[in-house]
Amino acid sequence: MKIVFMIGLVTALSLQGSAHSNRRHTSSAQAASDTARQLAIGGAIRGRAIEVSSNRPMRRVVVSCVPDEGQTIETTTGADGRYEIKNLRAGRYTLRAHRSGYLASPARAKTVSPRPMPIDVAAGGTVENVDFKVVRAGAISGRIVDDFGDVVVNARVTARRWLFTGAGRRLQVVAATDTDDLGEYRLSDLTACSYHVGAVHPSSAAEAIRTVSSYRFTADYPVSPPKTIGRQTASRETHVSWAYFPGVPTAEQAQRVEVREGRDISGIDFGLAALRGPSVSGTVLDPRGRPGIDAMVTLTSAGAEPFTVGAMTTPARSPDGSFHFPWVWPGEYVLTAHLRVGRSVGDAFAARSFVVGGEDIGNLNLVTIGAGEPFRGRIRTDGEPADFSPDRLRVRLVSPETDDLLDRLPVPTSSLVRPDWTFELTRIQGLRLVRVDGLPADWAVKAVTLGKRTMTDALVEIDPSAPIADLTIILTNQPTELSGEVLGPDDERAMDYAVVAFASDRSRWPFAPRFVQLERPNQDGRFRIRGLAPGDYLLAAVEHVEETEWRDPEFLARLQPLATPVTVKDGARASITLRLVGEERR
C-alpha cells in the first residue's frame, strides 16, 4: 500500500453548537425557496484542462457536471483547453473530467485522484479556474497463448483490482479487452494501482457458456442439446481455459502488475490452461416451499466475462427442483429462477447473488415468490409538505450481502413512487434495507417505520407469505449537516484533503451514506457532510484515500484512534475545524 493516512491527532479546534433550533422554513420562506429555485440560474463554472508533462492546454477533454439535483451537463474543452458550463442554479456541483487514455484530476489535488471535488455555485455567481490536470494513464499489454503455445484470438482479458463495497473487499474488474489475431492485448486507462490480469479462452466464454450445447460436458447440463450437433460434440476436446498472470488459476494467486500513470507495462504474457471450474448447484422451491419443477434457472456473470447460462428443472431430471451447473469460472454471479405457477411462465421469481471462489458451491436454495403478494408502503414528511414531486423518487430495497449486484440485472429491487406517495414492490424476499433515491439535496430520510417499530437502519425481513403493507418512510427537510475546514501543518487552510465521517459503532460501517461518508473540499477548502443519521461519529481529515478504501473496515479501524469524536443530533447543523498534520508513508 503506497500511501497511508495521517499521523497525529486530528484536532477539533472548535465544535460549535449542534442545535440549530430555529426552523429553516416557514411557509413564506418556502415560497422564497421556490422562487430561488426557479430564478437563480445565472451561475457558471469555468476552467481549463492542462496536460501535465507538456504544461499545455488540452483539447477534447469531456467535463461532466453533476448537480445535486437534475441532469448531468457535459461539455468538451476547446483547442485552448477551456470549458464553460453556464445557466447553473445555485447549488453544489460535482465536476469530473475525462479523456480516453488519460487521467484527469482537479488541479488543486496533490495527487492524481479520480474522486472529484465539489464546487459550490452561489445564485448568479461564476466560479472561475476550476482547472483539471491531465496525465497519461497507465496501460498493460501482452500476449495470450493456449496450452499448446498457440496464440489465442479474441481471448477476453481483464484487469482486476481490490475495491471495497458495502458488501466487503472484492477483486473487481476495472478494464477489459479482447486479444487480436496475434494474441496481443492492451488494457488502457488504468490508474496507478496493482492489478491482477486474467484471460479467458474465447471458446470457453463465447461457446461453452453462451451455447452450452457445443461442448462435451453438455450431458451434465440439464438442457437438451440441439439435434444438429449430435454426437460430434464428443469428438472435440473440452477447452475450458483461463488463467491469471503469470499462469495461475485464481485471481488471488495472481502476480500483481504494478501500474503507474504514464507507464506502459508490456510483456504481461501468459498461457491459458484447461481447468475444471467449480460447480454450482441448488434447489428451486415454489412459493409454498415445494420443489420448483419446470423452473428456468439462469446464472449470469456479474463480471467482465458477460455470459448467461440457463437450465430447466424438469420433472424427469429433477423432480426435487434441483439444478446443477457443472462448472463456472470463479467470479461474481447472479442466479435467478422463473417458475411456472399457473399457465404463464415466470409467474414466480427469485434471485440471489454470490461469489464463486475455487470451491464447489452447493445447496443454493431459491425460494420463488409469486407476483401476488406485494410489499406496500408510503412516504410522508415530518412537517413541511414536500416541495418536489414524488415521481423523482425511487424506493430501493437493498440487500446488504449482495450490495449493488442485483441492480445490474432486470430484477425488481426498486419501485417508482406514485402521485399519492405510495409505492409497491413484488417478488422481493429476504433481509433488506430501505433506501430512497432521487431526493433533493436538502431532503433526507428521517425514519422508516413498520407498524410501531422503527426500522430506519435495521434490516426488514420480507417474507412473501406475510406481505408487508404498512411500511412508512418519513422524510425531513432538515437533514443533519457537518461542515467546516481543515488546517494544515502551518495552520494554513488545507485545500486538498478528504474527510471521513464514520459511526463510532462499527457495526454501522457497512452502511454508507447514513453512517459513513467521505467528502472532499469545495473550491474554498470547506467540506460539507449531509444526511448522516443522528448518533456518535468520528471525523478524520486525511490527505489521500484510495478510491474505495474509506469503505474498508480495516482502514476505518486504523483511523479510529486518530479521529475526532462528534455527536450528530437530529436535524442539527454543526461546524467543525479539523487538523491535518503531514503524511506518513509506510
Added chain:
Amino acid sequence: MTRPMIARAAPLLLCACLAGATAHPASQARTGSPGTQPAEKKDAGGIRGCVVAADTGRPLREVTVQVIATAIGVVRSTWTDALGCYSLTNLQAARYVVQASKLAYATLQFGENPLLGSTGTPVQVSDGKTVPNVDFWLPKGGVITGRVVDDAGEPVPNVLVQAMDVVPVSGDEQPRAFPHAPSARKTNDLGRYRLFGLPTGEYYVFATPGSQAAKKPAEHEGLLSTYFPGSRDLTAATRLLVTAGQELQNVDIVLAAAPPSRK
C-alpha cells in the same frame, strides 16, 4: 472412386504454392489416429482429413470443419484435434461441400485456392466408404491496421472501425458499402486499430466516432464518420484490395470535423 482422387489434386497444389514442400498432413492423420474410426453402419460413409496453417506449416487445432449436402439437406460439423485432423462418419452417400474455418483465418472450401482463383470442389461420399485426405492449407485472413487521428493529428480512441464490403453497382448508381460484420473493432487508447480475418476481397475502411459502442460519445464531439483516407463520401474513398494471408499497414484515417457551431 474417381471423384475423391480428382479432389485431392487441389490441396496438393495449395501445398506447393502457399507453404512450400512440407510433409503432407494426411500422413499425420494416419499415424496420429490409427484405427480410431468407430464401427460404421454398412450404408454410411465418411470424410476425414487434416488442416495445416499455410503460414507456418503447423497443424491447426480447433478448426471448424463443416460438410454440407444441400441436395439431401444435411449439415454436419466437427473440429480438428490436437494433430489438426478431423473425421466425420455416418454420412449418407451424397456430394458434400467441405468447408474449414477458424477465427482469424480465411474460410476455405475444399479445393478452393484464393490465390489461384479456383473454387471449391465437392467431395462425393459413397456408401460404406470413407474419403481420406480431404485436407486444407488455411491462410490467415487478411489484416488491415492503422491509426485514427482527428483534424489536429491527435489519435482518437474508441472509434469504431469497420471493413466495408463493396457492393457492385451498375450504370449511374452510387456505390454502396455494407459493414463486413465480424471485422468491427474499436481504436485503442493510442488510436490504433487492427481488423483481421478478412476474406480476400475489396474493402473500404470506415471509422465511426461516437458510435453506440463508445462509452463516452462526448469525447468525439465534432468528429464525423469518415472513410479511409479521410473522406465523408464513399466516391472519394480509397478502395483496398485485401488478400488472405496479407497485412495492409498504415491505413490511417483522418476524421472529418464538423464545422464549428456553438460556444
